[in-house]
Amino acid sequence: MxxxxxxxxxxxxxxxxxxxxxxxxxxxxxxxxxxxxxxxxxxxxxxxxxxxxxxxxxxxxxxxxxxxxxxxxxxxxxxxxxxxxxxxxxxxxxxxxxxxxxxxxxxxxxxxxxxxxxxxxxxxxxxxxxxxxxxxxxxxxxxxxxxxxxxxxxxxxxxxxxxxxxxxxxxxxxxxxxxxxxxxxxxxxxxSGAEAPPWYHAYGDPLVGKALRLLQHNPAHPWTVAALAQEAGASRAALARRFTELVGEPPMAFLTEWRLDLAADLLQGTEDTVEAIARRVGYGSAFALSTAFKRHFGVSPREHRTGGAPAVSSAS
The missing domain is CATH 2.60.120.280 (Regulatory protein AraC)
Structure with missing residues (x-):
């Protein structure tokens, strides 16, 4: 996809x-x-x-x-x-x-x-x-x-x-x-126009585009910048610099937001347990996901799922 x-x-x-x-x-x-x-x-x-x-x-x-x-x-x-x-x-x-x-x-x-x-x-x-x-x-x-x-x-x-x-x-x-x-x-x-977010246009870059696809298609993988650079065929420093330049944030920051956004959608779109969703998006436990989710969105996964409060990133 x-x-x-x-x-x-x-x-x-x-x-x-x-x-x-x-x-x-x-x-x-x-x-x-x-x-x-x-x-x-x-x-x-x-x-x-x-x-x-x-x-x-x-x-x-x-x-x-x-x-x-x-x-x-x-x-x-x-x-x-x-x-x-x-x-x-x-x-x-x-x-x-x-x-x-x-x-x-x-x-x-x-x-x-x-x-x-x-x-x-x-x-x-x-x-x-x-x-x-x-x-x-x-x-x-x-x-x-x-x-x-x-x-x-x-x-x-x-x-x-x-x-x-x-x-x-x-x-x-x-x-x-x-x-x-x-x-x-x-x-x-x-x-398709110029106003789209930087990460979308970054897909056209041979190095960063490959890195983005790796992160988005495999969020549960235990990625590090070094491992991502190896898969993309570049040095760690070169990937980190090029990725940040085109996407506007470092690879691991992008991955964290991607994982949490995926989790937010899965919490409201499936009946999977928080534990199952955590492992599906790359967190080792429900506790680890819940901690990161609340820090990022200001509400717990349970509050988000039940509709008691909206999950809105502090960066939005």
Whole structure:
């Protein structure tokens, strides 16, 4: 399995929130639903997206934006428009004073907004809980990425847009799969560009690419820098220097994060014991994994598995 496939096999929407919004200016939505990952596609018109991590970004017809949660952000007709509506956890929509608007602004099956003929039409798909998305994928993404018109797959966007307002048997399953496909298509294109994380482009380097594959395909192996260098066909110093230069961190630091991200996914995606998962990702015991997991994420494997607290790296 290649590096991108290992990341993109994670998204599995199950009962995802999918909605078509029709909006007439002025409008501004403050999104604080805490969804781990949201896709926003502009079907008609335009929108501005404002996050805490960067300048406002304008997205127009045909553009697809992917936003990594759980931090709040704003989608509006103009950066200067003050938020009028809050999107809260569970996709509960309210005014700033707390008045519930879910029914008031309903325009039909999975349709919502302030004007059915509004200048802007958005299709939004939100993954409602972090277990539906690979934690490794979330760590690889910026707070927001935008794929402009012409680079996104219009066929998938058209299908999702058309299916959003249907009310047929198994419609939720259809929407889940279409959302997955559009997300995967969007991210596959984005990863091929210059903004992808350094380690992804490092796969093209003969030395570092081989080392990365060895680490990712065999996380349970008792790797050392010396052993990795021997397998990759380089000196220890040369591998350590080149790896750090291209990936942005030393080989063993990369391996530690990879092992813990794998463990986080396995804890929520399987029923394996913590002991079995520990050995599968390269830790000698459940205690060793639990110690490293809590130090890295701030919660224990058990808390992460039961959903009592999210596992978020201090480096995220």
């Amino acid at each position: 290649d590096a991108l496939a290992a990341l993109l096999e994670g998204p599995r929407a199950r009962g995802a929130f999918v909605l078509r919004s029709m909006l007439r200016p002025p409008w501004s939505l403050r999104i604080r639903d805490e969804s781990p990952l949201t896709l926003v596609a502009v079907v008609r018109g335009w929108a501005w997206v404002l996050t805490a991590d960067g300048e406002p970004r304008r997205i127009a017809s045909g553009d697809v934006a992917v936003l990594r949660g759980p931090r709040p952000y704003t989608v509006a007709d103009d950066p200067a428009t003050e938020p009028q509506i809050l999107i809260n956890p569970g996709q509960v929509t309210t005014t700033l004073d707390g008045e519930v608007l879910c029914e008031t602004m309903s325009l039909g099956v999975r349709q919502w907004g302030n004007d059915p003929d509004g200048e802007t039409v958005l299709v939004t798909g939100s993954y409602e809980y972090v277990g539906a998305v690979s934690r490794r994928l979330l760590r690889a993404l910026p707070p927001m990425l935008v794929l402009p018109r012409g680079r996104s797959d219009d066929r998938l966007l058209d299908l999702l847009t058309d299916e959003t307002i249907k009310d047929l048997p198994a419609q939720g399953v259809v929407l889940d799969r279409l959302l997955d496909l559009l997300l995967i298509s969007t991210l596959r294109t984005w990863f």
